Amino acid sequence: MLAAYRKLFSLLLLVGYAWAIPGLGNGSPFGDFEVKEALSQPPAGWKTVSEAPADHLISLRIGLPQPNFEALEQHLFEVSNPDHERYGQHLSKEQVEELVKPSSASLDAVNEWLEAHGFAEVELDRSPAKDWVSIKVPVKVAEKMLGTKYNIWKHDESGDTLVRTTSYSLPKSLHAHIDVIQPTTMFSRFNPLATTLHLPDAPLRAAITYKAPSRASDARLASIDPACSASITVNCLKQLYNTVGYVPKAPKKNSIGVTGYLEQFANENDLKAFYAEQVPEAVNSTFKFISVNGGENSQDPFSAGFEANLDVQFAFGLTYPTPGTFWSTGGRPPFKPDLIVTENTNEPYAEWVDFVLKQKDVPYVISTSYGEPEQSVPEAYARRVCNSFAQLGARGISILFSSGDGGVGDGWDDPTQTKCKTNDGRNVTRFMPTFPATCPYVTAVGGTTDIPEISVYFSGGGFSDYWPRPAYQARHVSDWFKTIPKVLYKDLYNPAGRGFPDVAAQGTRFRVFWRGEGFGIGGTSASAPAFAGIVALLNDARLGRGKRPLGFLNPVLYQKGYAGLNDITGGHMNPGCGTTGFNSTEGWDPITGLGTPDFVKLKAILT
Structure with a gap:
């Protein structure tokens, strides 16, 4: 009653x-x-x-x-195409706003x-x-x-x-x-894409599909500190990705940013401890903090976030003295029915991107280590958020997202496959691509492990159900399809979709400071800030020569930049949804993309 x-x-x-x-x-x-x-x-x-x-x-x-988004997209691809006469002539904030x-x-x-x-x-x-x-x-x-x-x-x-x-x-x-x-x-349930180093037992991992060459076969790899096989530090990344000895030329003109959500707070004392151990010249520096939608950044040591600490420590440590920005975006569930005046939106990407689009000056490279199954975000909404990333790209900003930690599905560790069911009423098994990594206007970063590098089994990858394959990656992805049986995983994914990831970087054994102590952590959440750091150094080289930053990366990477990437041709497959997933092979593949960065080669090609 x-x-x-x-x-x-x-x-x-x-x-x-x-x-x-x-x-x-x-x-x-x-x-x-x-x-x-x-x-x-x-x-x-x-x-x-x-x-x-x-x-x-x-x-x-x-x-x-x-109504004029197609015109914006044309501008985006023209200013991002290295062979176009408008390459690097990014639009202003006002020009982008006029187009949308x-x-x-x-x-x-x-x-x-x-x-x-x-x-x-x-x-x-x-x-x-x-x-x-x-x-x-x-x-x-x-x-x-x-x-x-x-x-x-x-x-x-x-x-x-x-x-x-x-x-x-x-x-x-x-x-x-x-x-x-x-x-x-x-x-949708918005989550950080991080996993601890206590990886599952061998039976849950897919088999090695190719044994990597020995260090002795590559003089540069042979010189890498053997300790890097057990723990990844800033110096390990510098050695692995060939930035040793590079001194930033224009740090005051350059910038890099990291996003934080879900009360993941970046602790300054932990950063200082990290710097003291790995980047001593940076020990007295910190980052610029910006609150979005009431986001906080509590410095209580017990509020420190593993994800946030990982992101800022490696992104900013790798690029010091380039200025770093950390955004904390509010709006986290859970909703508590007794607090009826509490807002509950859980739409952090849109909150963050709306805020950033209002700003005149935005960091040239932005790394985000969060994602969710594409199907959990209504397509109309996902497209609008993706279009917002295109606006940033047209303004000369590189947006990088982790590709996900669930292999081809939303649960490589879920034998029941319950996380790989469609929500369209059919309830059939299907691979679960990760959004926003599937957005064609961002650069998705997959994961590798070991030295020499091989693909890591949890690296998210596959094909979008929302976006068709963009022209910039058509040749590379088509070449990959020639290497697999036509019936491979039939009906489990969209072979005409946007392929991801685009690139990759180390994703295991990162030594992070949390609550004053060093811990090992991994995931493609580590890969994204690592690759973003290399992009920021490439921007530094360009700015030092009076050029514009790289901006939207994918067209130049697929057209020319792939020659400056280390092709990952083997390793673990990325299982999920009751399958063993995909192989890492020669050329682009849906587990490590085009490969990991070689700064010296990329600098020669892109600057």
């Missing part, structure tokens, strides 16, 4: 709210609802707990169409809709190009606006809770003027 009264009370609230808003009566252009987006079934592992509290706040993000702004018709329609629901301009948070607008609303208002019902959902395995719906609608007149609204149908 009590539940029935609650439902009746909620209904009366909504009815009263509708009467109070002008323009929502008979004849209103905003009354004829039609489904905009819907899930065929609730995502696996999520169950409803209860109705969402009526007063729980939601930060609705409304994406307006970008919505039409006046879309702006007017959405403004009228929001005004009809009682929102004043001062309550709207707009992106610089006005292609996104965010509003904070209680659940009862969001339900009225979107013709839906929000519930509290709980994830069986993790215990995470979210306020979401499986379907939402919009007035028919708005469908052409709104691409996407979230949080609605997105049940």
Whole structure:
């Protein structure tokens, strides 16, 4: 009976709210609802707990169409193509915003809709190009606006809770003027891509497919400190990737950034201890901290994050004295039903990229070590976030993402394969590509291990189900397909999709300081900042010669840069979803991409 009264009370609230808003009566252009987006079934592992509290706040993000995005994409590829006359002529912040702004018709329609629901301009948070607008609303208002019902959902395995719906609608007149609204149908679980060094027992690893040559066969490898086989330090990376003796030429003009999420805090005392051991000349330096969406960076030693410490210690240690920036983005679940005024969005990529796009000056290289299964992010929303990365690329910024730690699936250690099921209603086994690594406007970094380097079994790789194969990688990926049977893993992946990773770097045995002590850690979360550091040094070499930074990397890497990468031709396969995964072979492959960096060779090619 009590539940029935609650439902009746909620209904009366909504009815009263509708009467109070002008323009929502008979004849209103905003009354004829039609489904905009819907899930065929609730995502696996999520169950409803209860109705969402009526007063729980939601930060609705409304994406307006970008009618000229194709023009932006053309600019991006032209300024990133080493053979194009515009190579390196990156766009300004204002030029990018002009290319992605919505039409006046879309702006007017959405403004009228929001005004009809009682929102004043001062309550709207707009992106610089006005292609996104965010509003904070209680659940009862969001339900009225979107013709839906929000519930509290709980994830069986993790215990995470979210306020979401499986379907939402919009007035028919708005469908052409709104691409996407979230949080609605997105049940993604955003995670750092790190794994400890206590790797699984041998039976869970795929077999070595090729025995790497001995150190003696390569004079440079032979000179690498043997201790690097047991523990990777900054000096190990310098030796391995051929930066020993390089002195930055233009550090004051250069920059590198690392993103942090989920209360992963970068501890300055740990960084100092790391520097004291591995980069003594940097011991009195630190990084610039920037808070996004209320993100914090507590310096309590017990709040230090393994992931954040790993990222900043190696990205900034490898590139010292290049200035480093660490962003901490707020917005982490879990949602607590008793705290009904607490916001719960779990959309950190969009929060971060919106903030950065508003800034005039942005670090030239940015590394992110977080990801999630592509299918867990609604395609319309994933595309809009990916388009935002394209905007940064057009401005001359290199965006690098870890490729994931689940091999070809979302759980190489899951014998039941429950993490490799589609959420489209079919519930069939399928490889799980990692987003945002699958976005064609970012550079995805896979993992290697040992010296000489071989592929590591957990390195995420495969093909996107959302994005087709971009032209810049067509030749290399097509060549790889010639090396495998046509029926290999038939129907488990999209052979026409964007292949990832693009490149690779060491991903095991990184010596990181955490709570004042040294620990070993690994994952492609280590690979991304390592590769980003090499890119920052290449930018330094270019800036020292009066050139622009590299910007979006993929076109130049696939066209010329691959000759400056160490091709990884063997090692572990990357198993998952009941399969042994893919091989690392000569040329590009979906486990180590084009290979690991050789700074001297890349500098000769790219500067």
